[in-house]
Amino acid sequence: MRLAPKDTAPAFTLLDADEKPHSLKDFKGRNVVIYFYPAALTPGCTKQACDFRDNLSLLDDADYDVVGISPDQPAKLAKFRETHSLTFQLLSDPDKKVLEAYGAWGEKTMYGKKVTGVIRSTFVVDPKGKIAVAQYNVKATGHVAKLLKDLALAG
Numbered sequence: 206m207r208l209a210p211k212d213t214a215p216a217f218t219l220l221d222a223d224e225k226p227h228s229l230k231d232f233k234g235r236n237v238v239i240y241f242y243p244a245a246l247t248p249g250c251t252k253q254a255c256d257f258r259d260n261l262s263l264l265d266d267a268d269y270d271v272v273g274i275s276p277d278q279p280a281k282l283a284k285f286r287e288t289h290s291l292t293f294q295l296l297s298d299p300d301k302k303v304l305e306a307y308g309a310w311g312e313k314t315m316y317g318k319k320v321t322g323v324i325r326s327t328f329v330v331d332p333k334g335k336i337a338v339a340q341y342n343v344k345a346t347g348h349v350a351k352l353l354k355d356l357a358l359a360g
Contacts, residue, residue, distance in 0.1 A: 207308040208339045214239075214330040215306035219274065219296040222282035227272075227294055229330070236269045236337070237330045238352070241309035242345075243323040245277045245285035245295070249345030253325075256349035258291050267358050269329070274298050274309075276323065308341065327352060 208214075218228040229237075240257070242250040257264075257271050264271060271293040277285070282295040296303075304310035309326040312319055325345065329338035329352075338355065340348075353359035 207341060208328065208336050210336055210339060212336045212339075214328065214334050214336050215303065217298075217303040217306070219298055219303060220279050221297070222279050222286050222295050224279045227296060229334070232270055232272075232330070233334065234332045236267075236332060238264065238269055238271045238327065239307070239330060240271070240273055240325075240327040240343075241304055241307065241323055242273060242275050242325055245275055245281050246288065249325075250275070251285075251289060253345040253348060254285070254291055255289055256346075257293060258289065260349055260353060261293060263353065263358055267356070269356070270294075272296060274303060276301055276304065313342070329356070 214229060216229050218226050221227055242253060244250055274296045276299050277297055278299060279297045282297055286295055298304050301310045309324050311324055312321055313324050324341055325343050327340045327343055328336055331337045
């Protein structure tokens with residue numbers, strides 16, 4: 206199932222890199238960019254995370270928080286955060302329940318083969334908990350620039 210604008214964002218509580226729980230409701234009253242990525246410390250995911258990091262002040266100034274979610278364990282997320290100086294929340298979804306709820310887990314084509322895995326996806330949840338933007342099969346490179354343009358935060 207895929208989400209679309211105006212849908213209610215599925216609630217979640219997941220552990221961060223320090224094994225502290227964070228919930229979607231923690232962001233109530235703010236816009237939040239939630240992006241799902243396959244694996245910490247891989248080239249594409251690193252590029253995407255660093256693009257978010259490098260644009261965080263622009264997003265923050267416009268009242269957007271950023272949260273990255275992957276199936277990685279908290280310890281791997283901690284290493285990812287420290288290696289690349291990531292200052293936004295990275296959350297762990299090892300049982301893939303949140304990935305599935307957002308339609309970010311399923312069949313995809315990788316190197317010409319059908320595989321089951323994380324579908325790189327980004328969502329913007331508005332202050333009332335509704336999906337404002339739902340983007341599936343996004344590219345790791347250039348995605349943040351496109352998102353900023355879509356949100357009218359960049360020219």
